[in-house]
Amino acid sequence: MSAHANMPNMNVNLDELIRLRHWLHMHPEVSRHETKTAKHVREYLEKHATPDEIIFLAGAGFAAVYNGKEPGKTVLIRAELDALPIHEINDDIPYRSKFDGVGHKCGHDGHMTILAGLAQIYAKERPQSGRIVLLYQPDEETGTGARECSRHPNFQKIKPDFAFSLHNFPDFPKHQILCKTGTFTSSVRFMAIRLTGKESHSAMPETGANPSLAIAEITLLSQEVQAQFDTPEEYALVVPIHFQMGISSSGVSPGYGEAHYTIRSCRDETVDKIWDTFSKKAQEIAERHKLKIELEVLEDFAANFNDAEVVEMVEKAAKENGFNYTQLEKPFRGGEDFGEILKQHKGAMFGLGAGENRPNLHNPDYDFPDEIITTGIKMFKHMIEQALASNEGTLTKAA
Ligand SMILES: [Zn+2]
CATH class of the missing domain: 3.40.630.10 (Zn peptidases)
Structure with a gap:
């Protein structure tokens, strides 16, 4: 043929x-x-x-x-x-x-x-x-x-x-x-948030700084930020993707946690704005919980x-x-x-x-x-x- x-x-x-x-x-x-x-x-x-x-x-x-x-x-x-x-x-x-x-x-x-x-x-x-x-x-x-x-x-x-x-x-x-x-x-950004506190005995968590509540608040925040930027003209998505914290069945209250999110929208400028808003508020949450915060862009698609x-x-x-x-x-x-x-x-x-x-x-x-x-x-x-x-x-x- x-x-x-x-x-x-x-x-x-x-x-x-x-x-x-x-x-x-x-x-x-x-x-x-x-x-x-x-x-x-x-x-x-x-x-x-x-x-x-x-x-x-x-x-x-x-x-x-x-x-x-x-x-x-x-x-x-x-x-x-x-x-x-x-x-x-x-x-x-x-x-x-x-x-x-x-x-x-x-x-x-x-x-x-x-x-x-x-x-x-x-x-x-x-x-x-x-x-x-x-x-x-x-x-x-x-x-x-x-x-x-x-x-x-x-x-x-x-x-x-x-x-x-x-x-x-x-x-x-x-x-x-x-x-x-x-x-x-779409414009897409993968972000990682790393929170460092201090380990403690889980019988005395008040002596350490456990990142779990901050991660929970930041995840709720992700939905708030999404709602703020999601419009009929231009959609926004902020999606929790990955979490990591602690050791299973241990008496240790963890001192480190990680949370990853993906941000999506139609334009790079909007993703920048979402990122700015999200990271500023996440920083405030971390401070309130006495945690050190580190933000990283893992991947970024224009x-x-x-x-x-x-x-x-x-x-x-x-x-x-x-x-x-x-x-x-x-x-x-x-x-x-x-x-x-x-x-x-x-x-x-x-x-x-x-x-x-x-x-x-x-x-x-x-x-x-x-x-x-x-x-x-x-x-x-x-x-x-x-x-x-x-x-x-x-x-x-x-x-
Ligand atoms: Zn392809």
């Missing part, structure tokens, strides 16, 4: 792309450990879709550059290299993860493959003008990869005029395109804030390719670190339906559907053509 048959004018070898996706699925690596994944993709590109340049970025990250015949706009397309610390339970697939406890459960294997399809196209036929940069970014799941790549000195060689990315979304029909102007994925004009490009690409287009009313509540790149560069992230009635992202039986690889390629190709043809001045936002 020829894979070319279902992709007229696309110059893509789909069989080869599916083989690549299955190899990546079989060899998943978690954030900060994606060296073999990055090496495999690089070798694939060098062998089957030779780029003009490889730019090394933070961690295992790199970008493959395809230059047009004449200078013009630079368009960056992003995919993620990392898998998750989730054990794959799909025993029925021949390309099941070889590594216990690690699986491609967010479909990043599919995203990488879509970019490899673009590489096939542009390696064979360079664009008339401009530059296409395929960014293979590490550490998305920890919320650090996009930030570190975009701050890496070598990122200066890229200077994108446009930045695009997609994420697959189960729960939506396959090939459906989802987008919206403004926030597409909202993906989509540019209105680029969202029009997404819609046009969907409609002209014959895909169903849905304008979302509300952003997704999840975080996705591409938002860091959209803070600096004009662009958008869109969703690609991965099929209803199937496992969801981060489920142990999730597997990216191969049928939507070509949908992703067609979408990006159309958007790249629109971006390269745009004759606006430099579109890089001021930092």
Whole structure:
């Protein structure tokens, strides 16, 4: 069967792309450990879709550059290299993860493959003008990869005029395109509160400082702060996630406790405000209980804030390719670190339906559907053509 048959004018070898996706699925690596994944993709590109340049970025990250015949706009397309610390339970697939406890459960294997399809196209036929940069970014799941790549000195060689990315979304029909102007994925912050008091005999707790009441008050506070910022226009969530304190069945009244919360809202500014309010009041509570308080941001995902004009490009690409287009009313509540790149560069992230009635992202039986690889390629190709043809001045936002 020829894979070319279902992709007229696309110059893509789909069989080869599916083989690549299955190899990546079989060899998943978690954030900060994606060296073999990055090496495999690089070798694939060098062998089957030779780029003009490889730019090394933070961690295992790199970008493959395809230059047009004449200078013009630079368009960056992003995919993620990392898998998750989730054990794959799909025993029925021949390309099941070889590594216990690690699986491609967010479909990043599919995203990488879509970019490899673009590489096939542009390696064979360079664009008339401009530059296409395929960014293979590490550490998305920890919320650090996009930030570190975009701050890496070598990122200066890229200077994108446009930045695009997609994420697959189960729960939506396959090939459906989802987008919206403004926030597409939420601003998310994981915070830890550490309270240090003093151990004591549990027969004489008054001689120590036990953090339990402070943790209880701070947890009630989290709901108060959530209510304060939760509005019909912009939602807010402050969710208790993890607690740790004391030793079971002991006569010791603990002197240390830890409480973790996640904060979510539509905009980074709102999450900042929630964080300020929450941490100030938590400090007061700690003082009242004679505890030392330490606050730490464990992970931080900037909202993906989509540019209105680029969202029009997404819609046009969907409609002209014959895909169903849905304008979302509300952003997704999840975080996705591409938002860091959209803070600096004009662009958008869109969703690609991965099929209803199937496992969801981060489920142990999730597997990216191969049928939507070509949908992703067609979408990006159309958007790249629109971006390269745009004759606006430099579109890089001021930092
Ligand atoms: Zn993901």
